[in-house]
Amino acid sequence: MNAIEIRNLSKKFGSKTAVNNLSMTVPAGAIYGFIGENGSGKSTTEKMICGLLHPNGGSMKLYGRDYTDPDVRAKVGVLIEAPGCFPNMSVWSNLMLQADNLGIKHSRQEIVKVLKTVRMEGAASNKFKNCSLGMKQRIGIAMALLGNPALLILDEPINGLDADGMRIMREVLVDITKNYGSTVLISSHILGELEKIATHYGIIRKGRMLCEMTAEELAASCRTYIALQTGDKNKTKLLLGSRYSRVEEDESGCIRVYDAAESEEVVTFLYQNGITVSEIWRDKIALEEYYIDLMHEKEGRSL
Amino acid sequence: MQAQLTPKFESPSLYKRLKGMLGVDFYRLFHTPMFYIFLAVAAIIPAMVLSMGGMEGGAPLYENTWNIIAADTPLYIVNSIADYSNMNMVFIFGGIMVSVFIGHDYRSGYVKQLFTTHAKKKDYMISKSVVCAFAMACMCVTYLIGGAFAGVLTGASMKVNIGSLLIAIFGKMVMSLGWASLYTFLNVIFRRYFGISIASSFLIGTGIPIIGAAALIGNRSALNLFLYGSSVNACLSSNIVTLGTCLAVSVVWAIIYNVLGTAVLANSDVY
Numbered sequence: 264m265n266a267i268e269i270r271n272l273s274k275k276f277g278s279k280t281a282v283n284n285l286s287m288t289v290p291a292g293a294i295y296g297f298i299g300e301n302g303s304g305k306s307t308t309e310k311m312i313c314g315l316l317h318p319n320g321g322s323m324k325l326y327g328r329d330y331t332d333p334d335v336r337a338k339v340g341v342l343i344e345a346p347g348c349f350p351n352m353s354v355w356s357n358l359m360l361q362a363d364n365l366g367i368k369h370s371r372q373e374i375v376k377v378l379k380t381v382r383m384e385g386a387a388s389n390k391f392k393n394c395s396l397g398m399k400q401r402i403g404i405a406m407a408l409l410g411n412p413a414l415l416i417l418d419e420p421i422n423g424l425d426a427d428g429m430r431i432m433r434e435v436l437v438d439i440t441k442n443y444g445s446t447v448l449i450s451s452h453i454l455g456e457l458e459k460i461a462t463h464y465g466i467i468r469k470g471r472m473l474c475e476m477t478a479e480e481l482a483a484s485c486r487t488y489i490a491l492q493t494g495d496k497n498k499t500k501l502l503l504g505s506r507y508s509r510v511e512e513d514e515s516g517c518i519r520v521y522d523a524a525e526s527e528e529v530v531t532f533l534y535q536n537g538i539t540v541s542e543i544w545r546d547k548i549a550l551e552e553y554y555i556d557l558m559h560e561k562e563g564r565s566l
Numbered sequence: 567m568q569a570q571l572t573p574k575f576e577s578p579s580l581y582k583r584l585k586g587m588l589g590v591d592f593y594r595l596f597h598t599p600m601f602y603i604f605l606a607v608a609a610i611i612p613a614m615v616l617s618m619g620g621m622e623g624g625a626p627l628y629e630n631t632w633n634i635i636a637a638d639t640p641l642y643i644v645n646s647i648a649d650y651s652n653m654n655m656v657f658i659f660g661g662i663m664v665s666v667f668i669g670h671d672y673r674s675g676y677v678k679q680l681f682t683t684h685a686k687k688k689d690y691m692i693s694k695s696v697v698c699a700f701a702m703a704c705m706c707v708t709y710l711i712g713g714a715f716a717g718v719l720t721g722a723s724m725k726v727n728i729g730s731l732l733i734a735i736f737g738k739m740v741m742s743l744g745w746a747s748l749y750t751f752l753n754v755i756f757r758r759y760f761g762i763s764i765a766s767s768f769l770i771g772t773g774i775p776i777i778g779a780a781a782l783i784g785n786r787s788a789l790n791l792f793l794y795g796s797s798v799n800a801c802l803s804s805n806i807v808t809l810g811t812c813l814a815v816s817v818v819w820a821i822i823y824n825v826l827g828t829a830v831l832a833n834s835d836v837y
Contacts, residue, residue: 264572291572314682315682326573328575337575337682347676349674351598360590364586364684364685365683366585366586
């Protein structure tokens with residue numbers, strides 16, 4: 264069963280089209296990485312799934328039911344932008360209010376459980392307004408986890424966090440997928456973090472879905488390359504460039520050969536031309552690079 | 567844990583849904599200083615009106631204490647401040663209170679948490695209307711206490727037909743439901759514009775549209791079909807029919823505004 268099934272979804276704000284004929288399928292149990300640049304329509308799509316925005320066209324089904332069905336939406340935990348908490352109330356009170364809205368029977372035990380999941384056990388009595396950004400994001404996730412949601416929608420939960428906050432958040436997200444068994448739709452700019460947990464991806468640009476793929480498909484699509492280090496980078500690049508169609512130097516100063524060449528072949532070729540290879544290995548481009556490549560490709564086409 | 571591939575969906579009854587939402591809204595009401603500030607304001611205003619009227623050698627605004635609660639007869643046309651200064655003022659301040667209360671839902675982002683629960687749009691309207699009506703009814707009580715206390719202090723006459731006074735007070739308290747629903751509706755329409763919400767609530771709460779209509783058509787009982795008209799109708803010469811009229815008008819308008827508010831929320835972007 265698909266947790267989310269969207270067909271030809273559109274949303275306009277005045278004359279501006281935020282989401283344009285978007286189709287999307289999130290299988291139940293997936294951790295779906297929703298990727299796109301700022302203003303690409305990620306948050307708008309997520310808000311429509313939650314029933315906060317009204318689409319101008321298309322259809323949306325959650326677990327086979329229409330998205331407007333409040334019973335389905337009650338099984339959707341949401342963290343969109345920032346958590347909707349009352350700043351002068353304590354973390355505990357805010358969670359209690361949401362538990363009451365959800366009609367949770369053993370709310371105290373459940374709140375203790377979600378606070379533990381997000382590593383916030385000691386902060387229950389803090390006023391929400393006094394919490395740091397990282398804490399607020401985790402409180403938002405705790406709120407979204409109340410009622411054991413089948414579908415969790417997290418909009419940029421890692422944004423603005425420092426390295427430690429990001430690490431904690433990653434651990435929290437891994438724990439959630441392990442312990443709650445929820446389908447997770449997560450949008451993020453931090454693709455390196457997303458790559459560690461996502462099982463499916465959807466890439467959106469200017470309100471349109473560019474492509475959807477599983478992590479395996481992504482791995483297959485991500486080009487492999489041979490990375491190497493030599494004493495004379497410029498000469499190496501020139502030599503390799505004359506033989507292979509795509510040769511680049513990466514940020515760390517390594518030279519990458521993208522054509523499907525064998526390492527031995529490259530080493531021999533360079534050796535015959537007077538260059539000794541000090542280190543060589545085979546690797547794959549990361550999600551972030553794949554995404555940038557894809558964006559450049561589309562940009563080139565649209566020019 | 568196994569993934570929730572085919573989750574179970576529950577359909578809680580209206581009672582269960584409302585129980586949760588009302589609980590939350592009442593909790594919020596009792597835990598916000600704003601509520602107590604408005605209760606205090608409601609108590610202070612009649613005291614100020616009664617005591618300030620006789621200052622600087624001027625004639626007191628009222629000779630009878632209970633005129634601070636309601637006029638002797640229904641006066642839709644306002645000729646002086648004395649015709650206007652009664653318990654109906656609670657509905658003006660009540661409008662501001664409702665705007666602040668509901669505006670906070672949107673500014674804090676609480677609505678986006680709320681509408682991802684079982685909550686239906688009509689539940690939201692009902693819950694806000696009931697809780698705000700309760701708050702306004704409480705303001706009526708503190709207004710009564712403040713007015714009575716000031717009456718004793720100023721030595722104004724306390725002579726009144728107790729039955730009519732009680733009917734006038736209950737009538738105005740009953741009208742709170744209609745007014746609260748109206749303000750909830752206005753706040754739903756102007757949910758993105760907090761300032762306009764407050765201004766529109768204040769403007770309508772003053773009863774200017776009905777006072778204007780009365781100036782044109784005179785003191786007609788047809789004006790009792792409207793919230794302000796019925797609120798004025800609950801006066802010191804009221805009888806049980808007046809209370810019945812107040813109840814009917816308040817409930818009918820509450821239903822109308824709840825239906826309209828639900829339709830607005832259902833057909834527009836919530837957040």
